[in-house]
Each structure stands twice: as structure tokens, then as C-alpha cells.
Amino acid sequence: MQGGERSFAQVVVPSPLNEPLTYAIPPALRKSLRIGMRVLVPLGKRKVAGIVSDFLAQTPRQQIKEILAVLDDRPVLDSSLLKLIDWASHYYLAPVGEVLATILPPALRVHSLRVLAAKPGAFPEAGELERKILEQVRRRKGRLTIRSLARIVPEKRLNRALERLSAMGALEIKERMSSRKSMGGLESALATPPADGAGQHGGSPQGFTLTPEQEQAMALLGARIEAGGFETFLLCGVTGSGKTEVYLRSMELVRRANQKSLILAPEISLTPQLLDRLDERFPSRVGVLHSALTPSERWDQWWRILDGRVDVVIGARSAVFAPLPHLGLIIVDEEHDSSYKQEEGLRYHARDLAVVRGKLIGCPVILGSATPAVESFENCRQRRYRLLELSQRVEQRPLPSEEMVDMRGETRDGGRRTEDRERVPGRRSSVVGLFSSRLKEALQVNLARGRQSLIFLNRRGFANFLQCRKCGYVRRCPHCSVSLTLHLREHGLYCHHCGFRELVRDLCPGCGNPSLTALGFGTETVEQEISRLMPEARIARMDRDTTTKRGSQERLVRRWQKGEIDILVGTQMITKGHDVAGVTLVGVILADLSLNLPDFRAAEKTFQLLTQVAGRAGRGQEPGQVIIQTFAPDHYALRYVTSHDYKGFFASEIEFRRALNYPPFRRLVGLRLEGPSPQDAKAKAQLLGDALRQHDGPGIHERVEILGPAPAPIEKLRSRYRWQILLKGENSPSVLGLAKRARALFPRSHKTRLFIDVDPYNML
Ligand code: ADP
């Protein structure tokens, strides 16, 4: 739309409205206003900041309000990001304002503050509380907001008192905008210091020659980057095959073409190592976005990126919305990782949005993984993505040798039982059978040779639960339908879902007997057992419990890299991003944990997890060895891990998905009903289920299957009861159509709420 016709603007405001709102543009603002700028607009009684998403020439019928002010001198979102917002809002059935709120850093979401101003005079009719308020307001002339006053006086009484004061004419409530133009200072703290010697610009500091497979991948990527245009590549490369090197060189090509790159990585693998490698190649030109940033750091990064002061942005999930101008390449590392799926608010999948963004801009997208998502590999088979393969490790290093130990044999052997444990609260445990003799021996040999070992168990804590031997009582979380996990070091029982904790008691709360027994095991148990078996080893543990303090994980990794730890025990956290040459042995304590979850992706997730953890072995000169303990040695997911055969795994898995009508052959939408009342959640779920079944769109029931309603596997979570309905559709239009219908049918209920999850990942 051209200048003269700009009389009206569509404005997206951060609110649960499904469409942008229309406002009139005052003549004085018409010249300067552009799409993507923030404006201040009236919304009900409030004033809020919104983003101009379009201009309209025609006069809308109804009376409309005017834009009050323009908040920026240039757009904060470009047109491709606005299109992405629009796309996400339609696809994920989320209000466009909610998408906007997800994207903008908090500091850009301007709010109006209500500031109090006192009038002169005496007001004898004021009560005690009212006088106290007046005193506060007078003391801080024109600087006291309602918010800060609320901290001094309890909210409920406060509002009534304020109303009375303003009715008496003692007080005025003025509106002021909180706008922070710049927060300074941090920028320099965050910017990477220039590298020593400075002559490295543009070159590849590592002088190694690419492997033939890397060469081939680069030839195809290089051609596409040069030609421009959208195309999605799936870089399928075994661990240690040099995928990261391919990303770095592609980004260098993009920079040479004066364009910028965006690389997404799972939060957990945004390790100092990866950031160091980026800094080395792009000194002072790397922007970083992740969840540990404070709002002001986030704000500074946002402007650095928007101003074009970086060439590369690396970030976790939400960085898919990074405001990079001249974006020429998007990379998604570990594209199969489930942390790309946001599980609250806007339930988006960052990998999928990365591909959409590439398409909207017209730039190439690289998805990389050793174990691609089944959906992604199927997209290669359908020729929607182009496959680039790296089947060999660099420098002809061998893949680790992998073997399985059948724990069914181990448990029979001499009556060892993993579950049978001594009483708690307790001193040292003596868990027999946690380690097979094979793994024990290998750990001892590796230690004697001065090599490092990793032990993986994807469960924290000391015992899964505490049970009374006399009455069978099991301590459960009061807020969730799960048992509490025992953590020995803190001497507490923890809920792994909501964080609830309590101290361990000596007596059973059920029958009063001192007969509580710890059952099951976790990383804490493994750590304790290994120190008992090998007292001379330097042992450390890496899981959520040992890495809560800022920087603690980083310190652990540095020690690990320097060889100061012989045996590292850990959860999923140890599986990614770490490239430690001294590690030659990886032991997996119980491979079955993730196999047995009620989730159609259980086999896929297990294959991915174990391949990742096994890939930590033998990355240096010495070959690696992997020992996997399991009760299900015949499961195909495990067999293909040990033979390093992704394609074999895919071939089995895709047949399972086809037979049971799961993605990628069907599209899923989860409808989840959540509320504080178990009866209401169930009743609403049944009502909705019935309504959907009776709904007769043309041919809808041939194209969409309705499963449920049924209680979610974890029915109670954080004191909310959860029921779900699963829609399985032939294609996304039909399944989204019915989900939209559900949204329209579901009454705006105070008690039970409906959450719509398009392409759900979390089936629990
Ligand atoms: P991946 O991301 O596939 O696990 P990386 O890119 O991290 O693999 O490469 C593993 C290691 O090998 C890194 O230390 C990297 O610097 C090195 N490397 C990458 N490509 C080559 C190559 N062509 N020759 C020698 N070393 C390489």
C-alpha cells in the first residue's frame, strides 16, 4: 500500500484475540509509520503496544480508535517475520497476539504504568489506610506506580481505597508508558572480544582437509547458497562425522555473500565448546539467544541482531524468531531433538517453523542429525528434502564397538536382584546387580589404562519410590499422580514433575512402622555404587541436581575435558554436544527406561538417545567401546543402535507407523482438557468428544479419527486433572479443521480449559 492511502492500520496486540485490530492513523503519523513498527493503541481501558502488520485504505464501517503514538523509528519485525507469525497463528490455532508475545523479548512489550498523583489539601474523610496511601504518594512525588504501591498494601483493599480517594478528589491516576530505549553496558559485556592476532577473518582456522563426504555435501550446499532460493537439506551424519564443520563452512559462504545465518541447537547442547568454535570463525560477530539470558541481555541481543551487527545467531528453540536481516541460511542442529517442541503457551515446533521461515524468505535450510526424526527422513524419501550423508567419522576413526548385556541372565545369576534394597532412611546401600560383571570389568580395565568412562542412566535420584514393607504404602506427590523419588544427598522426597519436596520420615505414614524401603534406582545410586566398587577413581555426577547453580554444568564439563574426572555418571545431559577425546568407554545402565513409555515415539526416542550417548565414545585417537545393559536385547531399536544402522531402524519403524496409522502417515492434534476438578474435566471431555462425533462436516469422519476422551497417562499434574482427545487425520487441513471446530464448540470455561496441541510430542 502506498503513502497517500495509509489511513488505517492493522495492529497485532499481545492479547488472546484471533485477528489483528484496525486503528485509524492520525495524519501526522502517516508519513513515518511503517509495517513492523510498534505503536501505542487504546485497548478497552488500557493502552498497549502493538505491531503494525498491514495498512488498509478503505474506511471500516464501525467507529474506530486512533493510534496514540509510534514507539520506534524503524520496524522491529520485518515482513517475513510477520508472515511467520501469521502462519504460526493459523497452523497452531493460537491467537496472533499470543504468537507475538512469544516472539518479542519482554522489554519490547511496552506496557502503560499507572502512576499516582496526590492533590493538595486535607481530606478528613479519609480512613487510616487511605491516609497511609496518600502519605506514600506525596512522599514519592509522581513516581509511585500502582504496582509498587501494591507491594506495600494488600491488593484487594488497595483498589477500593484508591477508588474512594479519587472520588474524594484526593488522588489522580495518570498513565505513563514504560519505555526503555537502551539499556547500555551489557552490549560490551556480551560481545566477543576480538581474537588474538586478528588475522583470522574469513579463513577456516582449522586447516584440515574435508573428508570426501564432507566435500560432496559442501558442493551441493555451496551451489544452493550461491544460487539462493529455498531448499531443505537433511544432513544425516554419524556422530563425529564432522557435521558441525559443514555448518561452519556453509555459514562462511553465506557471510561471503553478505548474508547472515541462523543456527538452532537444543538448549542442552549450547555448550561452551560449540560457542567457542563459532567465536573462532566469526570473531565478535556472533549473537546468542537462550533461556538463561536476563530480559535486558535478551533486549541487547535483539537490537544487535536487528541492527545487523552480527553475522551469525545461535540459539535454542525461540531463536527461530530471531530478527535477522538478510537471512541467507537456517541450520537446525540435532533436528530430531524433542526440546524443539514448546510444550506451553504457543505449542510450536522450532524445526518445522525453521523450514517454513526458509520457504517464506527463500533461503536454504539444513537439518542435521545422526538420528533424524522419522518425519524428516520420510520427507527425504518423498523427495521433499535432499539427503546429504556422512557415513564415516573424520580421519577414518572407527565407530565404537557396541555390545548388549542381557540383564535377564544377570539377575538370575546368584539371586542378584536390583530392586531389593536395604531400609531407608539410609546410609550406604548395597545394590547388587546394578552393574553386570561385563560392565564392571570394562570400567576397571579402562580406569587402569587411565582412560575416561561415561555411565548413562536416564533417571535422577536414589530410588524411584519409597514403599512400606508392612502395609504397602507408597508416598505419592500430593499434586501429581506419580510417586515421589528419593534423593539421598538432600535427604528428601521429590516430585520430578512439579518439584514438590518433603523430608524423608523414619516411620511409615500409613501404619506407623519403621519399615520404609527404597525401591528402584537412579544416578545417585549409580554414583554411590561405583565409588564403592572403585574407591580409587575420581567420580562425578552430571544431572539436574548437580547443575542447578549457574555455571556449575560448565565447570563440570571443563573438568571432564581436562581429564580430571575418570568416571562421569549422568542423565541425558551427558549425551549431547560434548566432544571429549579421552572417553573410550560408555556404559548404559538400563536401556529399557524410555522403551516402555506409553508413547508411539518410544522406540524412536530410545534409538536416538542411545545413539547419542554411544557417540560420546572414541572421539579421539583411541577407539571406543559401548556396553548396553537391557532386559529387552531383542528389541529392534536396541539392535540397530549396536549395529550403527539408522536406515535399518527407519525401515522397521516406518512399517510400525504405517501399520498403526501414526505420523508421518497421519497428522495428530491433541485436545487436552485441564482443570482443578476431576469431575468437570471428565464431563467437559465427554461433552466435547460427543459433540465432535456428532459434528458432520462433509466427509469429515472418513478423514479424521477421534480417539478418546481418556485420562492422560499422568492424569493429575500440578493439581490439575487432565483428559485428552486425540485427532488423527489424513492431512493437516482436515485435522486442523476439526480442531478448529473443537475450539469453537468448547465453551469459554472458567474451571476446565481446552489446550490444543498440533503435532504433539508429549503424550504423557
Ligand atoms: P559432528 O558434529 O558430526 O559430531 P564435528 O563437526 O564436531 O562432528 O567433528 C568432530 C571433530 O572432528 C571436531 O573436533 C572437528 O573439529 C573435527 N573435524 C571435522 N572435520 C574434520 C576433518 N575433515 N578432518 C579432521 N578433523 C575434522
Ligand code: ZN
Ligand atoms: Zn508433583
